[in-house]
Amino acid sequence: MTTASPSVFLLMVNGQVESAQFPEYDDLYCKYCFVYGQDWAPTAGLEEGISQITSKSQDVRQALVWNFPIDVTFKSTNPYGWPQIVLSVYGPDVFGNDVVRGYGAVHVPFSPGRHKRTIPMFVPESTSKLQKFTSWFMGRRPEYTDPKVVAQGEGREDAETEIPRSTWVCLCPNPAWLMLPFCPQ
């Protein structure tokens, strides 16, 4: 529908998922993916990735260091729907099941240069205490159907009318932080 070479602008993102602070957990790995609007399309690089499992550093910081690189280029015609990076961190629970330890999302920085973002992580809470227990016991914590919903607003406002509010209290079980330096160019 457009001419042969439509004008676009490019957004190049270099960066890495540097480290995380999950004081209670260890041996975590991290997935990332991008959420962007209709006018955006990835042209190069990986849109999603999954990192290695890392253990806590032995020093005082207790940081989980991944240094997992991100390199992706988008093209777009419209700033609307600026890409967001969605991170989800997983790790084994006491029974060895992989459970989600945190979700988080942040917009790719708008200005060129080196940026560092710290993302607070959260997980959805069980709807009831019993479910909390069983989910813990069975190792099947509530998780999002798709991590991308973290970056999307739709459905949340309506859902509130349908579902008791408490279910939407997404508790951050601990102050968990992810460091993400970006170098958009």
Add this chain to the structure above:
Amino acid sequence: MNPREEKVKIITEEFIENDEDADMERQKKNSKVRRQPRKKQPPTTVPEEMVSEKSHLGNQQEPVQEEPKTYLLSMTARRGPRSLPPIPSTSRTGFAEFSMRGRMREKLQAARSKAESALLQEMPTPRPRRLRSPSKKELETEFGTEPGKKVESTQQEIDSQSHSRVKFRDSARKIKPKPQVPPGFPSAEEAYNFFTFNFDPEPEDSEKKTKASHREGTNQEEEEGEEEEPPAQGGGKETDEEELLNGDDAEDFLLGLDHMVDDFIAVRPADYESIHDRLQMEREMLFIPSRQAVPTYKKLPENVQPRFLEDEGLYTGVRPEVSRTNQNIMENRLLVQDPERRWFGDDGRILALPNPIKPFPSRPPVETQELSIKGELETMYKKAVKYVHSSQHMIRSGDPPGNFQLDIDISGLLFTHHPCFSREHVLAAKLAQLYDQYLARHQRNKAKFLTDKLQALRNAVQTGLDSEKPHQSPDTIQKTINDYKSEIRQTRKLRDAEQEKDRTLLKTIIKVWKEMKSLREFQRFTNTPLKLVLRKEKVDQKADEEAYEAEIQVEISELLEEHTEEYAQKMEEYRTSLQQWKAWRKAQKAKKKKRKQAAEEHPYDETEEPYPEEDLVKPIPPEPTDRAVIEQEVRERATQSRRRPGEPMLVPELSLAGSITPNNQCPRAEVLRREDVKKRSLYLKVLFNNKEVSRTVTRPLGADFRVHFGQIFNLQIVNWPESLALQVYETIGHSGPTLLAEVFLPIPETTVFTGRAPIEEMEFSSNQHVTLDHEGVGSGVPFSFEADGSNQLILMTSGKVSHSVAWAIGENGIPLIPPLSQQNIGFRSALKRADAISSIGTSGLTDMKKLAKWAAESKLDPNDPNNAPLMQLISVATSGESYVPDFFRLEQLQQEFNFVSDQELNRSKRFRLLLLRSQEVPEFRNYKQIPVYDREIMEKVFQDYEKRLRDRNVIETKEHIDTHRAIVAKYLQQVRESVINRFLIAKQYFLLADMIVEEEVPNISSEGSGILGLSLFKLAEQKRPLRPRRKGRKKVTAQNLSDGDIKLLVNIVRAYDIPVRKPAVSKFQQPSRSSRMFSEKHAASPSTHSPNHNADYPLGQVLVRPFVEVSFQRTVCHTTTAEGPNPSWNEELELPFRAPNGDYSTASLQSVKDVVFINIFDEVLHDVLEDDRERGSGIHTRIERHWLGCVKIPFSTIYFQARIDGTFKIDIPPVLLGYSKERNMILERGFDSVRNLSEGSYITLFITIEPQLVPGESVQEKFESQEDEKLLQASEKFQAECAFKFPNRQCLTTVIDINGKTVFITRYLKPLNPPEELLSVYPNNLQATAELVARYVSLIPFLPDTVSFAGICDLWSTSDQFLDLLAGDEEEHAVLLCNYFLSLGKKAWLVMGNAIPEGPTAYVLTWEQGHYLIWNPCSGHFYGQFDTFCPLKNVGCLIGPDNIWFNIQRYDSPLRINFDVTKPKLWKSFFSRSLPYPGLSSVQPEELIYQRSDKAAAAELQDRLEKILKEKIMDWRPRHLTRWNRYCTSTLRHFLPLLEKSQGDDVEDDHRAELLKQLGDYRFSGFPLHMPYSEVKPLIDAVYSTGVHNIDVPNVEFALAVYIHPYPKNVLSVWIYVASLIRNR
């Protein structure tokens, strides 16, 4: 050891101090003793006292004390010796022992027996204390007593108890008589006491004590040493001691009591005071305020009336609520306590501030949730913000920092009354005032002005009368003259009034002056320099008289004129009224006549009153003639108000030239007054915004009661002034200043600058009451000028301040005024702050009038200071002074932010595209990458959309070919839109499950997951069980899908009874075939192949080599080829799914109309070898595929069913040339309950979508209904009960009609007449008719509701609507069929249940003789109850015209249930005895009216269709030539009507014969397709799916014939015969 030592030291020091006292005491001896006794020794029994206090009697004491000492020693061996020292220091340590003793007495008693042994031990120990003593002494000498005291305080914690005791001891000790001084003995005892005292109170310290006691022993020694010191300080100390004593009284008293209880047991009768006495006493002592209301006069000063401020209009505020009784009590108490009544206000009530409680909370409510509380408590740190100014009217930050200046010039003060005024002053002030008034009047000289005006008017009238002609018509002139005249009258009155005022003023001035003069004479001194001189201006007597007379004459004439006018007017009135009266009278008389005489009186009375007779007389008197009277009047008035002619004009002149009598000539009272005046001085405070900013110097009050200040204050201000006030303070002598009054100055206009501001005078007054004891008249006090004291005057202090306020002008000539925006003082600026909009130029207050009205209605207290700005605003607004815009502007900044004009913006294609996308217009909803530039957007993007918009109202005939359907399509479109609007809300309706995956709570009742324990048990299960069970797939919501994510999986398992090829036929073989068929008819085994056919095939091929091709959305997949009529493929085909417009939302998916075609083909290998000779060396075959049949499954069915699993009947064309069903031999169709299983071919399929999509939930919405509420409730209950028992069985009681209303389902069932045409075909064969009717119904196109009404909402249309729409889903078909059957007289029910592949659906059940038949209304087929291939798999409920029966049997498969609805154990009926059928009227029409089918239109359509299809087939073969065999086509065309007639039965053989006869040379493959007609597209698809066009044999020819048979109501049956012909060589 150290700390301990210190402690001990401290103690000793204290002791020492006390010792000194003791020393003195000793010296004073007896005298002291005498002093002490008052303390605590009531003269009780002697002996005990003596024991307790040795002070009383020395002799007795000694022995007693001796004893204790010894005992103690025995107790603690070490202690004893230390305390022993027999040195005469006894008196010193005394204090300690006293305190001790009180405590220790009992213990001492107990220890007595051991005393002697202790004594013995005393001797050896003196040494250690000796050693220590020097250091002690040093301490002592160095620090004296003072440091010791200090330390003591620190130590208090340790033994505060003992300290207090020490104190009483102190005092107690003083009682001690000196005689006991004798050295040694008493001292030892005292020492002992001392120790015991010290430690006893803290028993746990016993160890310490022993150590400490050691120390104390040494102390003792020091004391000894000290003792020797002369008690030099003694004298001074003693007095102190005395004071101390007093202070300790109370403690001593307590101590004494202690003693009493312990030691002095006095037996006395219990004290009893009679209650009476007690009450008496209490009455004396206590005051109980009465609860009676206090009369107001008591609360107010004498002779003062209560004054209610509120009634006077002052704001008082709301008093806090206090109960009446409490108020009374308080008032009574206050009256007694505070006789000055300061607590009572003017209204006689207790003074009270307004209620401080706010009616609403000023703090936001705290949510009670835990979390929020936590949040609430969290401290938030904010950066410190510089607080600029407190006032709300401060200058905005944007303004230049205010260095504005207001100059206030206070020049002086003048009292118009002052307490120190003498009587003369009062008069003088009055005179001055009057004179001022006179001057003012004189200056204006209104009388003169009015006189002149009068003159001018008269002249005008005169001239007007004279020279009227030239210009105007007489009318207008008359009018103007009249106007003049009336004005003359007006002016004359005014002038008279003015003149009178002038005259009276003059008179008063003279009178006051006379009074003053007489007063001066009377008191024989002069206080004021005032002097009035009346200057007489001579006038020319004659001229004056003439003028006077002329004036009077003129006036008289005017008055006369006036009177005559009046008279004329009155006459006129009189006449008319008279006439009226007469007429009335006449009527009255007529009435009277009619009436009887008796009634006469009464009406007469009534008429008497309104008589105008009296009026009639009055106007007649000759007033006009009585000039004398008028003249009289005029003259009288003139004399009163005017100077008499010839009288000199008096001009008063007030001067200050008079001399004041010096003090020495005045009487004493006057001198006092003058001195008092001199003592007084005044100053002014300048208050800016209620804050004092400066004050004037204090100036003495002059004798003339003037104060000159002449000061200019330059106020540097930042804020726009709110208020500016001066406070007048007066000081008398050396006493403090008193506030006399407050003067509020107006804030100057911005145009008033320094230098130009006039000096203004502001009056003030004070309400102080002053009475003076000299000549001064005081203030607020009545006084009189008369000797007898009558005619009293009360004057209040008052005066004037002359000042000027102006804005200063800066150095460069710029006025230092706050900017203009601030100029709207007070309310405007205040509101601006509050109103964000007004701050940018417009006011948020839209309607002042309304506001004022509201204020009036809500009864705002105008006096409440809180409402002040509002009231001011209202008053200003209503008076119209303030500019209030009469418009209200929204988005007032929009203009500024518009970077492009609206038109331009609308022209932008990109913007439009973005807009359309955000509006979710279907064409653009999923538009990706909207181009950046307009030029990159092609116009054609919008073309489709615009076309759609244009065409919305245009009926497109191209697509639909016949107009009726086009209309229907349009109608459907409209219904769809309305339904979409209704369900728009339900869009984007996410559930928790859509967002979050969460394990369900283990349910106890469900068998699968079981109890929690069971599921836990599952944990122990093997991870990879040997026999895995199918797990439910993960469902995917539609939101995150994109193209290619969804796949359609089709698993083709096997097929049964595929038609087999017939041997390559020739003309000659025909007879044999028929015979074979006959023979095969009774073949027993359906599965047996007929191997004999093999022989017929030249290549030895099997009977049939079928494969399955699945086409969906133009994607085609096919299986491998299997062999034989019962092939088994077991293959999975995967087809991609693409949603329309890339929209994968639920709403979009469920309206996908695409159909999955599953076609079964026969793969035929043709030997193309031209030459038999080559057969040995190679194989040349051509593969041909022959269509055998198909199964069509709509995508929507798959979408809703999630998976389709089952065996389906293959739709095989009635005529399949070249193929035959092997066992197609059942002759008796229909009603045979044991129908052959193998009729038709079947295929087993499994279809699903990967990933599994979640179908949208149906909206559980309450629709309005016209049904009876009871019925609705009953139906809800019924459904709930049914759902509880059998949740999987469909139960329907109410449905939604096409208008969106809830309708009870039975209303849809009612006998309806089928078309006559159909009935007449088989008039005698009911069964045939039934089949025909079913066929008719099945010919109406099927269109699921979900497709037509993009929501999950099953709409039921009535049969006539259905026939009009010519589209509907199972329900409509079933209802119509059921109604037809009912009208045919059958017993028929609607069956709600599940079928394959439709899912929940509706079938029709009929009762035929002895057995039930199940009809599929959409296909027209019927099945016996026990037919295994019946697509209906389970039955939920049956619906008849008057009842609903729910299946409560164990099974729900039609094979296993009993359809006898009369058995309540098997069928639960809705209407029963408890709820009888109320006789619901049907929603169906009375009768269906069928139009005769339009044959011409059908024929036309037929031709067009044929043309279209031919074109299509040619399109599909782009690389090949498509030849049409016209001969064959015409043959086929003739053949099709026959098919229609016979419904495809039993025509094949004839047809074949025919064809063979005609096309002998061709190899023929073809088949007729039969479909109901809805649109062209499905027909094309069907033809395409057969793959006829795929033959690429070079010499192939095609034949295509279309036949449309019209049925009533435009139901069209379409036959398409497609064939390919290959010429045989």
